[in-house]
Structure formats: C-alpha cells, structure tokens
Amino acid sequence: MNTPTHCDFLVVGSGAAGLAGAVTAAHLGLKTVVLEKENVLGGTTAWSGGWLWIPRNPLARRAGIEEEAAEPLRYLQSLIGPEADSPAIRHFLETGPAMLEFFEQHTAVQFIDGNRIPDFHPVPGAAGGGRSVCAAAYDGRRLGDWLYKLRPPLDVISLRGMGIASGQDMKHFFSATRSLPSALYVLKRLGRHAFDLLRYRRSTQLVNGNALVARLLRSALDKNVAIHTGTRVTALLTDQGRVVGVVAEQDGRQQTLLARKGVLLAGGGFPHDPRRQQQLFKPWQGRQHHSAAPGTNTGDNLYLAEKAGGTITSFEQPGAWSPVSRVPAPQGGYSHFPHLIERAKPGIIAVTPDGKRFVSEADAYHDFIKALFATTPAGQEPVCWLIADHRAQRRWGLGAARPFPFPLGPYLRSGYLKRGATLAELATACDLPAATLEATVARFNTDARTGTDTEFRRGESPYNRVQGDPDHAPNPSLAPLTRGPFYAVQVVVGSLGTFAGISANAQAQVLNNKQQPIPGLFVAGNDMASIFRGHYPSGGITLGPAMTFGYVAAHTAAGAAAVDDPGPPDQAGPTD
Numbered sequence: 050m051n052t053p054t055h056c057d058f059l060v061v062g063s064g065a066a067g068l069a070g071a072v073t074a075a076h077l078g079l080k081t082v083v084l085e086k087e088n089v090l091g092g093t094t095a096w097s098g099g100w101l102w103i104p105r106n107p108l109a110r111r112a113g114i115e116e117e118a119a120e121p122l123r124y125l126q127s128l129i130g131p132e133a134d135s136p137a138i139r140h141f142l143e144t145g146p147a148m149l150e151f152f153e154q155h156t157a158v159q160f161i162d163g164n165r166i167p168d169f170h171p172v173p174g175a176a177g178g179g180r181s182v183c184a185a186a187y188d189g190r191r192l193g194d195w196l197y198k199l200r201p202p203l204d205v206i207s208l209r210g211m212g213i214a215s216g217q218d219m220k221h222f223f224s225a226t227r228s229l230p231s232a233l234y235v236l237k238r239l240g241r242h243a244f245d246l247l248r249y250r251r252s253t254q255l256v257n258g259n260a261l262v263a264r265l266l267r268s269a270l271d272k273n274v275a276i277h278t279g280t281r282v283t284a285l286l287t288d289q290g291r292v293v294g295v296v297a298e299q300d301g302r303q304q305t306l307l308a309r310k311g312v313l314l315a316g317g318g319f320p321h322d323p324r325r326q327q328q329l330f331k332p333w334q335g336r337q338h339h340s341a342a343p344g345t346n347t348g349d350n351l352y353l354a355e356k357a358g359g360t361i362t363s364f365e366q367p368g369a370w371s372p373v374s375r376v377p378a379p380q381g382g383y384s385h386f387p388h389l390i391e392r393a394k395p396g397i398i399a400v401t402p403d404g405k406r407f408v409s410e411a412d413a414y415h416d417f418i419k420a421l422f423a424t425t426p427a428g429q430e431p432v433c434w435l436i437a438d439h440r441a442q443r444r445w446g447l448g449a450a451r452p453f454p455f456p457l458g459p460y461l462r463s464g465y466l467k468r469g470a471t472l473a474e475l476a477t478a479c480d481l482p483a484a485t486l487e488a489t490v491a492r493f494n495t496d497a498r499t500g501t502d503t504e505f506r507r508g509e510s511p512y513n514r515v516q517g518d519p520d521h522a523p524n525p526s527l528a529p530l531t532r533g534p535f536y537a538v539q540v541v542v543g544s545l546g547t548f549a550g551i552s553a554n555a556q557a558q559v560l561n562n563k564q565q566p567i568p569g570l571f572v573a574g575n576d577m578a579s580i581f582r583g584h585y586p587s588g589g590i591t592l593g594p595a596m597t598f599g600y601v602a603a604h605t606a607a608g609a610a611a612v613d614d615p616g617p618p619d620q621a622g623p624t625d
Contacts, residue, residue, distance in 0.1 A: 054307065056081060057074070057309045058079040058308060058606050059082050059084065059306060059313070060084070061295070061315060061350060062314070063090040063266075064316075064317060064574055065265065065595045067599060068266060068268075069265060069599035070315060071269050071603075076156075076272060077607040081275070082306065085277065085278045088279045089278065090262060091199055091258070092346070094262050095202070095262045096200070096203040097257065098183070099257040101149075102586070103145040103148075103597075104116070105180075107153065109162060109164055116179065120176070123173055127172035127174050127175075135580065137555045138581075140556075141594055144611050145594075149182065157264045160182040161185050162181075163589075167515060168512065169413040169585065171510045180587065186255060186256045186260050189251075189252070189254070189263055190253050192263055192267060192270075195267075196263075197251070199259065199262060199266065201252075203384075205449050206386065210242075215257070218238075226454065280299040282295045285356065285357045290358075291567075292312050292357055292567060292568065294306050294307035310607065311605075312570055313557075315595075317345075317546065317574070317575050318547035318550055318574075319547050320547050322346075322348035325351065338543065339383075339385050339543040340373075341385045342544065346546070350576045354559055354576075360560060361550065363578075364548055364578075366419065368544040369585065371388070371414040371418065373543030374386045374388065374448045375541065376448070376449045377464070377465055391445045392410040394444070394518060395521050397441050397530075398435075398489075398490070400434050401433050402480070405489055406489055406504060407433070411507050411510075411513035411517060412512075432540065434479055434538065435447060435538050436535060447536055448465070450466045457536075466536055467537040478537070494529035497529040546575045546591060549578060550575065550579065557598040557605060558602075573595055573599040573602055574598075575591065580594055
C-alpha cells in the first residue's frame with residue numbers, strides 16, 4: 050500500500066466517528082491517515098438513519114428553540130440515575146453543539162433539523178423536539194470516483210439501492226398510491242434512480258447515514274486526509290507505554306505506520322463477535338444474536354486496545370437492541386431487517402409465541418426488545434410475531450414485505466411472510482394458539498376503536514404518536530385489525546450495534562485498569578463504551594457521541610481545546 054510511513058494522527062475505521070476525527074485533525078493541521086479494513090467506507094453509519102442527538106444544537110437555536118443547559122442532563126438523570134452526572138456526559142453536552150457548528154462552518158457536512166422529534170421517554174427533562182439533527186441529502190456525484198468506495202445503503206431497507214429518508218421523503222412513498230403530488234414525487238425519485246443505475250451503477254441520491262458518510266468523506270478529501278481501504282490493523286505499536294503507531298496489512302503485505310500524535314480506534318464495536326458476546330451478553334441476550342450491523346463488525350479494535358493495556362466496560366444492557374427479522378437471500382443465507390418504523394403504525398401488533406401482546410409496539414426498538422427479554426421464560430428463545438391485517442400490510446408493509454404495489458409472492462414462497470384468511474389460519478401458520486390470538490386481537494380492536502390502549506398505553510407518549518400516522522384519529526398509532534387476509538413476520542433479537550466497549554475518559558483517551566489514560570491511544574464510536582451506560586435515551590445517541598468524541602479526540606491529540614469558538618468559516622465555505 051502506498052501509505053506514508055509517518056503521520057501525525059492515524060484513524061482505524063471509517064464511520065462517522067473515525068471520519069469526524071480525521072476531518073477535525075486535518076483542520077487542526079495534523080497530517081492524518083484513515084485505515085479501513087473493508088473495501089468500502091462508512092461502516093455501520095452508512096446503513097444508519099444518519100441522526101445525531103445533540104441537545105441545544107445550533108439548528109434548534111436558530112429556530113428559536115432555547116432550553117436551559119440543565120434540562121438535557123435532567124433528562125439523562127431521570128433515565129440513568131446519578132451516573133448520568135459524569136465528566137464524559139457533561140463534556141458531550143457541552144461540546145456537541147460546538148462540534149456541529151465546526152462541521153457546518155468548515156466542512157461539506159450540513160444538517161437538517163429534527164425539531165419536531167421527541168425524546169424516547171416521557172420523563173422529567175424530556176424534550177418534544179429540538180435535540181436531533183440529521184445529515185442533509187447529498188449528491189453523490191460530488192465524490193467523483195470515491196462514490197464507488199462508499200458503502201451502499203442496506204439492501205433490505207432500500208429500493209434497489211436507493212435510500213429513503215425519514216420525514217417527508219418517506220411520507221411521500223407511503224402516500225404514493227393515495228396522493229397525486231406524492232405519486233409524482235415518487236416517480237421523479239424513481240426516474241432519477243433508474244438513470245443513476247444506468248449512468249453510475251448505483252444511486253447518487255444520498256440520504257440518511259449514506260449522506261453523512263459522503264459529506265464526511267468529501268470533507269476529508271478536501272483536507273488532504275489519506276484514506277486506504279482493504280487495510281487491516283493487526284497490532285498497535287508502543288514505546289515506553291505510549292502508542293506510537295500500528296502494523297497494518299493490505300493484500301498480504303505488512304507495513305508499519307508511525308503516528309506522532311496518536312491513534313484513534315473508531316470501529317463498529319462487536320455485534321458479530323460470538324466470543325465477546327459470550328463474555329458480555331447474558332445467555333438470553335446472546336443466544337442466536339442477529340445484528341443488523343455489517344457482518345465485519347467483529348470487535349477487532351477491542352482486542353487491539355486490550356493488548357495495549359486498555360480495559361472493556363460492560364453494562365446491564367450491553368447491546369443497542371433492535372427487533373430484526375431474517376430475510377432469506379437469493380444467493381443463500383439471510384439478511385437482517387431492522388424493524389424500526391412499521392411496528393408503530395395503525396393496524397399492526399406484536400405477540401409472543403403464547404399469542405399475547407407484551408409491549409407498546411410503538412415504543413423505541415431498544416425498549417421493545419427489553420420487554421421481549423422480560424416476558425420470555427427462562428431457557429426459551431426470545432422471539433415474537435408482528436401481525437397486520439391486509440389493509441395495514443398494503444399501507445405500511447411488514448418488514449421486508451413492502452406495501453402496495455410491491456408483490457408479496459416472493460416473501461410468501463420463501464416462508465418469510467405468513468398469511469391466513471382468518472386469524473385462526475394465521476395462528477396455525479405461525480404455530481400460535483388460535484383462541485388466544487383471537488382474544489388478543491379482539492381486545493386490541495376494542496381499544497383501537499376508542500383510541501386508548503388499556504394494556505400498554507400505546508400512542509400516549511410523544512414518541513409513540515410521532516411514530517404513528519399523523520392523519521389517523523383518534524390515536525395515530527391504533528387501528529383495529531379487521532380485514533383479512535392477515536399477515537405475520539417472525540421477529541428475533543438483534544442489535545444496531547453494541548454499548549459495551551473500550552473504557553475512555555471525557556477526552557476520548559483509552560483508560561488502563563488503573564483508570565489512567567494510555568498516552569497516544571484514543572477511542573470513539575461503537576468501539577467506545579457508551580457514555581449512556583446501556584440506556585437508549587433518544588434516536589441519534591450513537592452518532593451524536595460518535596462524532597463528538599471523534600472531534601474531541603482530534604483536539605486532545607493536537608493539544609487544542611474542543612469547546613473553543615470554532616472561529617469564522619473557511620473562505621471556501623461549505624461545498625453546498
């Protein structure tokens with residue numbers, strides 16, 4: 050590989066954390082190198098929604114949303130307890146807005162606000178909006194040939210490689226058969242995508258995490274960051290206790306790279322490392338774990354950190370849990386579909402193998418799985434079924450089985466999607482007790498008609514309501530299941546990543562077993578133990594800290610203050 054043998058700052062991993070650290074370091078004058086073991090860039094970020102949780106962010110403030118600095122901390126204390134008042138959380142809350150301002154002013158990274166997106170939990174300190182931002186859509190053609198180094202969107206949740214953004218973009222797709230303006234919008238998007246496939250062999254309409262990685266990549270290239278794919282780091286080099294570089298392998302050849310200011314570990318955690326799962330997951334959490342993260346997220350950087358003297362921190366909930374379904378792939382094996390959206394839509398419920406509901410289906414994905422863990426008898430596999438009537442499935446889809454006009458035949462033939470003309474027939478197809486399922490649906494239907502879920506209060510919290518259908522009354526998340534045929538998809542335990550990880554301080558420095566920083570070694574992203582200690586306060590609590598601590602690590606390595614005023618914009622300004 051034509052990588053320089055010396056640099057100032059070396060980053061291992063190319064997701065949001067790694068690229069944010071690389072861009073920041075290069076801006077601060079450090080000669081920076083990024084090494085990615087895969088042949089594509091972006092890691093888990095490229096498959097994500099691209100959302101960041103950054104309370105008191107500049108986009109919210111420009112929209113007139115002002116909140117006291119103590120409020121986000123009060124929210125976290127309501128969820129986490131006294132441990133929320135930690136130096137790392139305080140530094141994140143203080144530095145996150147400065148990080149966003151830096152990227153807005155000095156790079157190609159631009160954001161859209163999530164000022165109407167509430168926090169997950171209706172507890173003291175929760176906000177009804179103003180704490181979230183998302184990467185703005187990006188034209189992939191601006192990457193030139195680097196477009197082909199960008200990891201495509203996750204296939205099972207995209208339309209032949211075309212991502213669909215949350216918000217108005219997704220609403221148009223859901224409404225395309227019901228609204229002429231939405232139909233025209235969708236036709237325009239699909240037409241552009243067809244042209245992209247002919248001209249560029251992939252979509253250039255980048256949204257969500259794909260847009261975030263593309264913008265970070267463009268920024269890194271603009272700042273002369275050296276980026277190398279297909280390059281695996283096999284060892285950290287130390288000198289008198291300080292990490293001074295790495296040994297990397299590319300195409301079977303090894304090379305030593307020295308990093309004068311330090312090395313940032315910024316990989317995707319260990320969602321596909323059975324050995325680490327066996328160590329840190331409880332038996333009912335680790336058995337048959339089906340993560341929706343890239344399969345190469347095998348915890349390599351955690352082992353590198355341990356060999357250099359770093360330690361691993363775990364929590365009661367060591368994974369960022371998500372319900373997933375196993376979608377048979379045409380070439381064999383399975384893809385993992387993360388059920389993040391349709392669970393909350395009217396006309397869809399979830400039941401355990403005993404045919405009973407167990408949770409508000411509109412709750413956050415992490416809480417949905419925690420509830421499944423809690424209701425599953427000891428020694429049994431935590432599984433459940435998502436069930437929809439014909440109207441709901443054709444309106445919202447059910448997992449990988451998309452809504453009308455997409456055909457259901459392939460999913461029925463593969464066994465992924467179960468169907469029954471009646472609830473009793475569906476119960477037989479899913480091996481559920483028919484009488485119990487019929488009673489469960491009857492009770493749910495009675496509640497749905499009144500708009501009040503007497504079992505689990507679905508649709509009462511702000512997050513439940515925003516996840517439902519705003520045009521549906523009286524409760525945006527409740528509608529009876531009445532019209533056959535009925536459909537079901539089996540859901541198993543998965544994750545979007547891991548919360549357990551490398552111990553670090555508020556300056557993103559890796560800590561040894563004496564809680565002292567290891568000189569020259571930094572960590573950010575899913576490799577870093579979550580500052581929220583296994584809790585999931587809101588959407589974007591992975592990428593928000595990931596970019597913030599990548600930014601912090603670069604400042605720490607450069608000997609600069611991360612919360613200083615970022616200064617006036619570069620003369621060139623953002624690229625769009």
